[in-house]
Amino acid sequence: MMGLNLFGNSYSSYDETSKCGFNPPDLFSYEVATGSPTWPLPNPDPKHYEVGRYEEIGNYLVLLVNYPNCVNYEGDKIMVYEDIDYVGLMAQAKRHGLDPHFSGNENLKSPIARFEPTDRGWAMAVAFTHGLRAGGIAEVVAKGMLNEE
Numbered sequence: 001m002m003g004l005n006l007f008g009n010s011y012s013s014y015d016e017t018s019k020c021g022f023n024p025p026d027l028f029s030y031e032v033a034t035g036s037p038t039w040p041l042p043n044p045d046p047k048h049y050e051v052g053r054y055e056e057i058g059n060y061l062v063l064l065v066n067y068p069n070c071v072n073y074e075g076d077k078i079m080v081y082e083d084i085d086y087v088g089l090m091a092q093a094k095r096h097g098l099d100p101h102f103s104g105n106e107n108l109k110s111p112i113a114r115f116e117p118t119d120r121g122w123a124m125a126v127a128f129t130h131g132l133r134a135g136g137i138a139e140v141v142a143k144g145m146l147n148e149e
Contacts, residue, residue: 042071042072044067044069044070044100045069045097046093046096046098048067049066049067049068049093049097050065051063051065052064052066052076053122056085057126057130057133059083060081060129060132060133061081061082061084061085061086061089062078062125062126062129063079063080063081063089064076064077064078064122065077065079067100073116073117074117077100078114078115078116079100079111079115079125080111080114080115080125080129081109081110081112082109082112084109088109089109092108096108113125113128115128
């Protein structure tokens, strides 16, 4: 299952190319005139992270991760994963990194949701997973309330 993509495409290192057809070679921006690197982009490096907190709720995993090279929210990300536990996700991350972007790669687990990296965001992520466990999304889909395009 992929997360809802309400605000456009985001690049995941788990995908061969991004949906917009751009596959950046690395995490640096380039000066147009010379082609030389200028500074790191705000995107996180999937191989450079530190897990700050996690909670397993049924078959869901809520995770707070810090990406030190990322500038957005000081590099903190709160993510929700489905059908993988902490040990399994860390085994995947050891081989492929821990990319916080949504991905269509069916062989690697990617987040199904992300929340603002605050105490409020953590509480919302935990509440979201409890709602999923209680059948909240199944009810929305069954009633045809999900607008899929």
